[in-house]
Amino acid sequence: xxxxxxxxxxxxxxxxASPVLADxxxxxxxxxxxxxxxxxxxxxxxFSDYMTLLNERDGGIGGARVNAVECETGFSAEKTLECYxxxxxxxxxxxxPLSTAAxxxxxxxxxxxxxxxxxxxxxxxxxxxxxxxxxIFNFPGNYWTGASVIVNHLLDINDGSLEGKTIAxxxxxxxxGKEPIRTLETLGEMHGFDLTLLPIDSPGQEQKSQWLQIRRxxxxxxxxWGWGVMNQVAIQEAAxxxxxxxxxxxxxxxxxxxxxIPAGAASDGYKAxxxxxxxxxxxxxxxxxxxxxxxxxxxxxxxxxxxxxxNRGMYQAVLMSEAVKVAQAMHGTADxxxxxxxxxxxxxxxxxxxxxxxxxxxxxxxFEVSCANxxxxxxxxxxxxxxxxxxxxxxxxxxxxxxxxxxxxxAADSAAYAAENEIASQCN
Amino acid sequence: MLYREAGDFKTSYGKDSQxxxxxxxxxAYWLLLVVAFGVVPFFINDYWLNAVLLPxxxxxIAALGLNILSGYAGQISLGSGGFxxxxxxxxxxxxxxxxxxxxxxxxxxxxxxxxxxxxxxxxPSMRIKGFYLAVATLAAQFFLVWLFxxxxxxxxxxxxxxxxxxxxxxxxxxxxxxxxxxxAKYLFxxxxxxxxxxxARNLTRGSFGRKWMAIRDMDIAAEIIGVNPLSAKLSAFGxxxxxxxxxxxxxxxxxxxxxxxxxxxSIQKSFLILFIVIIGGLGSILGSFIGAAFLVLMPVLLKxxxxxxxxxxxxxxxxxxxxxxxxxxxxxxxxxxxxMAQVWRLTKQKLRLWPxxx
Numbered sequence: 001x002x003x004x005x006x007x008x009x010x011x012x013x014x015x016x017a018s019p020v021l022a023d024x025x026x027x028x029x030x031x032x033x034x035x036x037x038x039x040x041x042x043x044x045x046x047f048s049d050y051m052t053l054l055n056e057r058d059g060g061i062g063g064a065r066v067n068a069v070e071c072e073t074g075f076s077a078e079k080t081l082e083c084y085x086x087x088x089x090x091x092x093x094x095x096x097p098l099s100t101a102a103x104x105x106x107x108x109x110x111x112x113x114x115x116x117x118x119x120x121x122x123x124x125x126x127x128x129x130x131x132x133x134x135x136i137f138n139f140p141g142n143y144w145t146g147a148s149v150i151v152n153h154l155l156d157i158n159d160g161s162l163e164g165k166t167i168a169x170x171x172x173x174x175x176x177g178k179e180p181i182r183t184l185e186t187l188g189e190m191h192g193f194d195l196t197l198l199p200i201d202s203p204g205q206e207q208k209s210q211w212l213q214i215r216r217x218x219x220x221x222x223x224x225w226g227w228g229v230m231n232q233v234a235i236q237e238a239a240x241x242x243x244x245x246x247x248x249x250x251x252x253x254x255x256x257x258x259x260x261i262p263a264g265a266a267s268d269g270y271k272a273x274x275x276x277x278x279x280x281x282x283x284x285x286x287x288x289x290x291x292x293x294x295x296x297x298x299x300x301x302x303x304x305x306x307x308x309x310x311n312r313g314m315y316q317a318v319l320m321s322e323a324v325k326v327a328q329a330m331h332g333t334a335d336x337x338x339x340x341x342x343x344x345x346x347x348x349x350x351x352x353x354x355x356x357x358x359x360x361x362x363x364x365x366x367f368e369v370s371c372a373n374x375x376x377x378x379x380x381x382x383x384x385x386x387x388x389x390x391x392x393x394x395x396x397x398x399x400x401x402x403x404x405x406x407x408x409x410x411a412a413d414s415a416a417y418a419a420e421n422e423i424a425s426q427c428n
Numbered sequence: 429m430l431y432r433e434a435g436d437f438k439t440s441y442g443k444d445s446q447x448x449x450x451x452x453x454x455x456a457y458w459l460l461l462v463v464a465f466g467v468v469p470f471f472i473n474d475y476w477l478n479a480v481l482l483p484x485x486x487x488x489i490a491a492l493g494l495n496i497l498s499g500y501a502g503q504i505s506l507g508s509g510g511f512x513x514x515x516x517x518x519x520x521x522x523x524x525x526x527x528x529x530x531x532x533x534x535x536x537x538x539x540x541x542x543x544x545x546x547x548x549x550x551x552p553s554m555r556i557k558g559f560y561l562a563v564a565t566l567a568a569q570f571f572l573v574w575l576f577x578x579x580x581x582x583x584x585x586x587x588x589x590x591x592x593x594x595x596x597x598x599x600x601x602x603x604x605x606x607x608x609x610x611x612a613k614y615l616f617x618x619x620x621x622x623x624x625x626x627x628a629r630n631l632t633r634g635s636f637g638r639k640w641m642a643i644r645d646m647d648i649a650a651e652i653i654g655v656n657p658l659s660a661k662l663s664a665f666g667x668x669x670x671x672x673x674x675x676x677x678x679x680x681x682x683x684x685x686x687x688x689x690x691x692x693x694s695i696q697k698s699f700l701i702l703f704i705v706i707i708g709g710l711g712s713i714l715g716s717f718i719g720a721a722f723l724v725l726m727p728v729l730l731k732x733x734x735x736x737x738x739x740x741x742x743x744x745x746x747x748x749x750x751x752x753x754x755x756x757x758x759x760x761x762x763x764x765x766x767x768m769a770q771v772w773r774l775t776k777q778k779l780r781l782w783p784x785x786x
Binding site for chain 2: 030032033037041070071072074075076077078081082084085086088089100101104105107108109111112113124125173174175178179181182199201202413420421
């Protein structure tokens with residue numbers, strides 16, 4: 001007994017000491033503290049748990065182990081920069097700062113350093129134009145497709161016409177919240193609805209006056225572009241003025257479990273757009289339970305598994321690891337670099353078979369990334385909260401946004417960026 | 429033994445009133461400059477630049493500015509974050525409107541614009557003092573941040589309301605934008621720190637500084653002996669805002685490269701700079717540097733020790749960081765209410781006597 005233990009130990013020591021493949025570095029720029037910490041922690045848990053699962057179950061990706069080290073930012077741009085500088089030298093493959101402000105700041109830096117950045121459903125929308133933004137990806141959805149999917153949903157439930165309706169947008173008064181305005185204004189002109197803008201200053205605990213205005217003006221629908229503590233307050237305030245919850249629709253960052261639970265039964269019927277499925281009814285969660293949670297390796301306390309934001313963090317890890325596989329196949333090596341990772345992301349194709357192999361059949365839409373389109377098709381669905389069962393359910397299929405409206409906006413914004421920074425076309 | 433006046437004869441008035449009366453200090457000062465200008469640029473990398481040196485240098489400038497206002501002239505201000513935003517947005521407008529002008533001049537002009545804004549918000553100091561003035565400057569903080577969020581002209585009508593710094597050069601070397609090298613950015617900020625610290629030192633021990641200190645110690649008495657409170661207080665506000673504006677312009681253009689006004693120039697920033705000044709030492713040039721090092725670099729050091737060396741989870745380390753920095757602030761203020769600069773002053777006195785204290 002003792003000998004076998006000793007032998008096992010010796011083998012382990014030899015394995016540890018022998019020169020193995022370098023790890024695949026995935027710095028996890030996360031925030032578990034501050035006003036956005038409750039939401040940031042769930043995303044970080046999902047990301048980290050899936051990476052741990054890959055290590056424990058498959059021994060990494062394509063034989064190379066994954067190293068996902070967290071770096072805490074507290075949602076501050078300065079600390080994000082520090083985290084970036086601290087990790088980029090270790091062979092970081094891809095960044096994902098989970099903050100629109102930080103993404104704006106990192107776009108020129110990562111491009112100059114040749115490291116890709118995946119801003120999944122946040123960041124600068126026009127990075128979908130890969131012709132200008134060579135290293136930045138924002139598949140499978142972005143703010144403008146999200147806004148358009150919401151408007152499409154509203155069109156659906158109003159028999160195809162929003163003529164004369166009023167829509168209020170309560171948004172975090174920052175780059176993040178301001179992103180959808182341009183699209184919503186254009187869509188408003190097209191479909192004939194009035195848009196009221198209600199900026200809410202960060203972090204968003206104080207929004208009495210905005211809700212007073214909503215109470216006075218009685219808009220038909222309220223859209224919420226919030227994050228962290230702002231969502232909980234907004235949903236509570238909406239409940240306080242008895243605003244009908246089914247007319248209150250959030251972006252995907254305003255539709256997580258801990259946004260709606262504090263308002264209790266009053267939040268029943270609240271809707272949000274999403275680009276991936278909800279719940280823990282997928283085979284991959286059994287593996288996470290077995291290899292990660294039960295083994296005591298979860299990043300958090302294990303209680304977040306299956307929540308909306310946990311799923312999103314996991315989905316991000318899934319897409320990144322699939323891109324690694326693409327890169328490994330393209331370049332014939334398991335030990336890929338950031339430049340190869342960029343190629344992997346750019347040639348990523350997600351199909352039903354792939355999702356089924358991962359154990360996530362029907363979790364997210366199929367899409368294809370290309371040099372010109374770093375954003376995917378931007379499909380989105382609407383989820384609704386049921387306060388009684390404490391669960392979200394998808395009430396629509398994944399639908400396409402109105403790309404006729406969004407594509408010109410993306411082209412215009414990225415052209416402005418290209419002109420400002422003298423960027424030549426990347427794809428030809 | 430080494431640290432003493434003996435044998436160091438002052439034979440002119442100039443020598444008698446020099447900043448560093450001790451030969452040892454003068455040597456240390458020149459050595460520091462040689463290292464900072466001649467050695468560091470050859471070894472600096474992006475991590476040291478962006479995590480350590482740039483924040484230290486830039487916050488030191490802001491602290492010098494607030495120290496002139498609060499430490500020397502005794503006017504409490506909570507508007508530093510707002511004034512930094514003025515510097516940053518002026519710099520952005522100048523950079524994008526006059527792309528061919530050297531960024532050096534843009535930064536200086538941003539400082540001057542901030543000085544004008546500071547003068548305007550300094551006017552209430554004629555009538556109100558102390559806490560009431562602090563609240564009035566708080567209004568500046570909120571008003572300015574609101575303004576830069578509200579008026580699209582300031583951010584050139586960009587969709588997100590963010591401003592990002594395009595590449596601009598000094599003497600052909602890029603100091604802003606993603607392609608600027610670490611030594612270029614570092615030297616650019618270092619030159620500003622040196623010039624501004626030298627100017628602050630000479631202002632504070634000249635007639636300006638004497639007037640400020642007279643107003644700080646007792647404004648009625650100062651007025652009776654012939655100090656004009658209007659010019660003294662307004663000059664303190666103007667010069668202080670000039671410094672803070674320059675630091676804001678540097679934070680935006682050189683350090684972060686893109687700025688969201690709510691995130692970077694919030695009330696937190698005003699508090700941070702006030703704490704730097706209080707911890708470092710009110711009314712001390714050196715204190716501004718020590719305070720900046722303490723409050724800006726200590727968290728980075730603690731993080732590296734706890735996460736990098738001890739391998740703690742990053743959120744636990746972040747919480748501990750708050751606790752440790754907070755505890756250190758309280759302990760420092762109890763042990764030495766006059767700040768770290770006073771500790772250095774006492775050390776110097778002891779050193780002069782060492783090793784024969786009696």
